[in-house]
Amino acid sequence: MDKTLYRLVYLSRNTITGDDDLLQEEIRGILDVSQRNNRQAGVTGALMFNTGCFAQVLEGPHNRIQDTFERIQCDPRHSHVSVLAFDRVEARYFSDWDMAFVGQNAQRIEQFAGFNERSSFDAKALDGDTVFELLRTHLDEAEQA
Numbered sequence: 837m838d839k840t841l842y843r844l845v846y847l848s849r850n851t852i853t854g855d856d857d858l859l860q861e862e863i864r865g866i867l868d869v870s871q872r873n874n875r876q877a878g879v880t881g882a883l884m885f886n887t888g889c890f891a892q893v894l895e896g897p898h899n900r901i902q903d904t905f906e907r908i909q910c911d912p913r914h915s916h917v918s919v920l921a922f923d924r925v926e927a928r929y930f931s932d933w934d935m936a937f938v939g940q941n942a943q944r945i946e947q948f949a950g951f952n953e954r955s956s957f958d959a960k961a962l963d964g965d966t967v968f969e970l971l972r973t974h975l976d977e978a979e980q981a
């Protein structure tokens with residue numbers, strides 16, 4: 837198998853409507869499926885969400901990321917999927933996670949709100965490194981907590 841690794845970073849709009857319980861339930865469902873499928877596909881990564889949007893990093897072989905992302909793109913639970921980066925990388929960062937969940941907190945929501953305002957999901961206004969750093973940083977914080 838080709839061992840060359842890639843990292844895809846995207847943002848999308850969360851289209852899940854309903855109360856908090858429903859949102860949590862949907863997120864739980866997404867994570868369960870992701871963990872099961874990604875483990876099998878050799879894909880790792882992290883997912884962050886708030887009521888407005890999702891940010892996700894997927895790492896793994898090119899074709900495995902493509903297959904996974906094709907399914908993700910068709911998912912009606914989000915829209916305006918915008919790829920910020922799909923680059924070759926030397927190593928996985930989220931190697932211990934089939935799909936790490938960064939969750940949400942006030943600071944992250946603020947940062948996402950900033951993204952929203954600035955970009956209206958215009959991919960040109962954002963870059964994959966910034967979003968990758970955001971997930972990486974918050975995952976580190978979550979681990980320390």
Ligand SMILES: Cc1cc2nc3c(=O)[nH]c(=O)nc-3n(C[C@H](O)[C@H](O)[C@H](O)COP(=O)(O)O)c2cc1C
Pocket residue numbers: 866869870871873874883890892904907908909910911913914935
């Ligand atoms: C924001 C978001 C992120 C998702 N991430 C993944 C993922 O990393 N891996 C995955 O297999 N499915 C992911 N999904 C779910 C897929 O869209 C799809 O429902 C699932 O892959 C179908 O799997 P199944 O054919 O095994 O039921 C995600 C969905 C959303 C809305």
